[in-house]
Amino acid sequence: MKRRGEPLVxxxxxMYNNERFIRQTIxxxxxxxxxxxxLLIYDDNSTDGSxxxxASFKDPRLRVFKNERNLGPEGNWNRSINEVRGKYVKLVCGDDVLYPDCLEKQVAxxxxxxxxxxxxVCSQRTIIDPEGKSLIKKINLVDKGRHKAVDITRKLIRMGTNILGEPACGLYPSSLLPYTHGYSARVPYTIDLEFWMQLLRxxxxxxxxxxxxAFRISDESWSSRIGDMRYHQFIEFMEQTASEKMFEVTDLDMFxxxxxxxxHSMTSTVGFKLFAGTAQEEGGFFS
Structure with missing residues (x-):
């Protein structure tokens, strides 16, 4: 139960080496x-000025912590949700952006x-480049309104891509955290999507x-370093999800x-090579 005086969200x-973008994110x-x-910020022993x-922001709602050693994405993401006080939680990567009414509309x-x-509760998202320019104004793969976990999971499997969005897209009750095992990087590319599936259970x-x-594509993001593993890791995620009987995934869904x-993998690879000369962010347009 939320205690008097505690924030609702x-x-x-x-954060790790997000010097270029973290000011805009904050x-x-x-x-x-x-x-x-x-707003809780956990710096994973960055080697730049992140x-x-x-720490230069002077806002009473903000606290900044620095890990004594680098924990890696899985460790730092899990640390970041260990001491939340809000009734609802939103994780935002250190290069993404919330639009002004994001929290208001999701909390509502x-x-x-x-x-x-x-x-x-998720929202659609915009894809932006390193300079903040909109590349795709709206990714819309799920209709407005309420969806049963079984229905949305089968659609996700059939589409072969992340139709729910990255961490900044979602808001969830903190009361559900004890019923999850947190973020898992066993399949690194789908660390966020695997967590969404835990909540949908x-x-x-x-x-x-x-x-x-807005989800930013750049060569500095973690997913950009996963590169050509994108296809194989998403297939592994699909197979793991399909193995859970509650989601009722069929062989036809998997096929x-x-x-x-x-x-999606081939299209995104070509798209990012055209965008930056190299495959910076495999799957970014469609993830």
Missing amino acids: TVTIP ESILDQTYTNFE YEIA VFEKNPCSGISL LGDLYMIDESLC IGKINCAV
Whole structure:
């Protein structure tokens, strides 16, 4: 139960060498129209000026921590959700951006539907380049409204790509965290999507049909370093998900999904080679 005086929302940033983008990320959170939140930033022993930039902000809602040693993405992401005080949680990577009414609109879904069985509220997202220019104004792969976990999972498998969005797209109740095993990088490319699936084991998805955040593609992001493993790792994720009986994934779902996954992988590879001269962010346009 949320205690008096505690923030309703915890926004957390697991940060590593995000010197180029972290100021814009932090500002986008502090400038939210919804103000009852805390912002926790966990620097994973960055070797650039990320920590100093984050620590320079003087806002009572913000706290910055620095790991004594580098924990890696899995370790730092899990540390970032270990001490949340909010009723709801949002994790934002250190190069992404929230649009001003993101928290307001996502919190409203939960607060207007108490005890509704919704475990995850997501929004559509915009894809931006390193300079913040919009490359795709709106990724829209899931219809507006409430979706049963079985239905949305089978659609995800058939489409062979992440239709729910990156961490910044989602907001979820902190009360569900004890019923998850946190973020797992066993399949690195789908660390965020695997966590969404944990939440969908516990309730339904609600999709807001607006772009409320921006996912940045750059050669500095973790997913960009995964490169050509994208296809194989997404197939591994699909197979893991299909093995769970509650999601009712069929052989036909998997067959269609593997074809679409291959198409997405090839298309995104070509797209990013054209964008930057190298395959900077495999899967970024379609993930």
